[in-house]
Amino acid sequence: MIEMSDAFSPKERLLRVLSSQKVERPPVICPGGMMNSAIVDVMEKTGHELPAAHHDDSLMSALAFDVHTLTGFENFGIPFCMTVEAEVLGSEINYGTLECEPKIQKEKFPTAADIVFKEPKEFEKNNRVNAILNTIHTLSAKHPDVPTIGSLTGPISTAASIIDPMMFLKQLRKDKENSHRAVDYVTDCLIHFARLMVDSGVHVISIADPTATGEILGPKMFDEYAVYYLNKLVDAVHKMGVPAIVHICGRMEAVKPSVADLHSNALSVDAFVSLKKIMDEYPGINTMGNLSTILLEFSSPEKIMKTTELLLRNNIHIMAPACGLSTSTPLENINAFTDVVTNQ
């Protein structure tokens, strides 16, 4: 047997997995955005804190580096929230606190028909976007062996962050013309944001679209809107020469056949989904996940190690938390998770 330990840098390893090449062990990552891993334990240790780090590139770079070194996640994952896109497109944001992530205070538009379309170049004018781009630039230049992942909020979730969500969900069915126009516009903006990230040196784009679940949309609208616009976004990212990860929330039962239609390089799922079953049914899909974030927050390092070993035995391609981490997750629990993977 060929000894392959440390055969690859974390960046090489992740990029190889995303292009379906062999590696000596799976990477263990947390991509940022919805899966933000800037936990309170890390910030209290280093003093690089949120919410200030959402706005300032030197703080953001420092915090992303702290998270990477202290948690053991083999990547930089930014931004630390999923509100930047909606902010640029007009919604009011509450930046939260040290413990609490930013949230949409108020969606800008009452219905899809009310959207005031902005030029994608509005992104470059936004301070937080610039903090993110500078951070990507700094980290990817300084640490060429560590993959920098740029996280995007998916098309449906971004649309539901700028249009009143209850109205938007009805309109998906009732007013398809305006709904498609809205989601298409949002997708074009996301493509532009991805372009800016890629130009700044990002290695991987990760897209989480938590409003686009099978439970919320049902199979028909999941295909018509979620799959269609996620693929439009992923295809555009591919044209930039960068791989893309897509995270789908929820139990996924209603929409499982559709995930095979996603063009992403890896599929990340929630804790209650069996990745083993997905691998059996769709052998072409690179899987990512899916250690329960409830386990990570509330159980012990021993229990976490056991569960991680089970995921490793199932040959999941990329090890990651299954969902957004609670900011009060103990650092020692995350270390238990990453250590088991990296010490293999």
Add this chain to the structure above:
Amino acid sequence: MADTKEIMFQRMSDAIVDMDDDLVAELSHQVIDESIDAFEAIDKGLTKGMERAGQLFEEEEYFVPELLMCADAMNVGIDILKPHMKGNASGSEKKKAVIGVIEGDTHDIGKNLVKLMMETGGFEVIDLGRDIPAAEFVERAKAEKADLICISTLMTTTMDAMAEVINILKEQGIREQFKVMVGGGPISSGFAAKIGADGYSKNAAEASRLAFELTGIFP
């Protein structure tokens, strides 16, 4: 006459399930024109239709957009019929609930669905809104003399604050005055039990049933 009435209610119920708000409006006006009891039409026509929609939602025939459109159709009918109700229906003995999304989270689709299904079932529901501090749940429940406190979150990051509501109730010695139910994406029955909630439900239709069970009434 009884036949026409029953047929009318059935058509109203079907129109709700079909999300046909125009037809609901037409039938509601017909109810008034033909002097059919407005309360009965709401109860046996509109509400019945919404219950069927909830059933379809549970069976995963309908999803959130469909359920919301059924609710819109129901509200069209209620708006037309309510002014014609003969005083008897505004139920003084209705059970009361306060509902909200816990602090730190502004996702309220799930909360709105639970509210909708509980109202359909006959609860009076006070909607606190989203991003609500734990203490406010308690204060409002006391002020409203609610029977039930319903707490929702979609984010793992805010689950701890749910436990905080129950801790405040205990500290004030009033835990027994209220039933507490929790729900939302990351919540499980195990978590509900761990923080000492009275119940957990995984979707809106189930939440409505749970609310009835916890408050001791069965529809």
